[in-house]
Amino acid sequence: MITIILLHPQHSTPIQSWSFKNESIIRIGRATDNHVVLYSAVVSRHHAELRQLKNEWKIISLGANGTFIEDRRLTESVSVDDGVILRLAKSGPMVQIRFDTVSWQQGDEMTTHKL
Structure with missing residues (x-):
């Protein structure tokens, strides 16, 4: 499993997370067709891609x-x-x-912040 954790810009604390078990490609960007959607003016519509290749993940x-x-x-x-x-x-x-981790928890709350 791979987990992507959005960190607070000033405190570097987790504010939202996405976990994936069966995906070999994970797209990150501003457009709604990405797996991880981040609403920030400096993030491109299709900003980055994580790809699983054999036993490792690569970022593009x-x-x-x-x-x-x-x-x-x-x-x-x-x-x-x-x-x-x-x-x-x-x-x-x-x-x-993060790899092979349980989804981030703090209570059971997660909030979405517009950056």
Whole structure:
């Protein structure tokens, strides 16, 4: 299972999560046809794609504003490690990638915030 966790922009605490068990491709972006939809002006309609290849996941940046890991813009597909934090655009939302985890819980509440 892979879980994508949207982090609060100032506190880096989880505010929403999406878990997938049987998907080999997960699309992230602003358009409603993505698996993970993020409403932010700096996020492209189809911003990034996670692809499962054998026993690993790779991230592919598709957005005009770029996808970043540790302030480095991705220029090719990159293997994703458990716990990595991706930033969609230089000043955009941050998401954390987790593998084989139980869905994020805090009580049973999750709120959606417009970024």
